[in-house]
Amino acid sequence: MIQPKNHRQCQTSEPFHPAVPEMLLLNALTATIGTLVGVIFGGLLADHSQRKIWKQQNTEEWRGRQVEACLELIAAARKWRSYIMSAKARIELVENPTYGEPVPVFDETGSSLQAAAELSLAKVQLLVRDQEVQRSAADLVSALRRLGTIRAPLPPGNIPKEQSDHIQSLQQDFIRAVGSAV
Secondary structure, three states: OOOOOOOHOOOOOOOOOOOHHHHHHHHHHHHHEEEEEEEEEEHHHHHHHHHHHHHHHHHHHHHHHHHHHHHHHHEEEEEHHHHHOOOOOOOOEOOOOOOOOOOEEHHHHHHHHHHHHHHHHHHHHOOOOHHHHHHHHHHHHHHHHHHHHHHOOOOOOOOOOHHHHHHHHHHHHHHHHHHHHH
């Protein structure tokens, strides 16, 4: 807008507003700031949403790993138990120099099954934070060690029924603890 040199020379019915360019600048600035605030707010909302999705996916992935470790322990314990109770099991009792109690020593097959169960127990203890799950997993593996100690001097099939039932009960306790915790 061209400004006249002298306000009195202009013969318009509207008064002259020297602040009109400032008003245009203010309107443009307000629109720009409003747009920037909208973009920033939208970015914050998108970031919050993505973090929430990531956290949910991470939780589901972690839960999957926990369940996998627990299932691995159940399978390893069942295989080790079946082996201990089988006619193929070769188990010797050896005096433990640290504790003075006899401990079962398995042949190659039994040792690998024991190692698998012990490794599965360690995974459960590392991945699952629930104390009941950890306790029941440790009880199960400990009972299997005792079963090996009981079975060593006996011929196959002569394991007391209450010992076998106790192992079965511990497996069920572990499954229940996992079901309520994971």
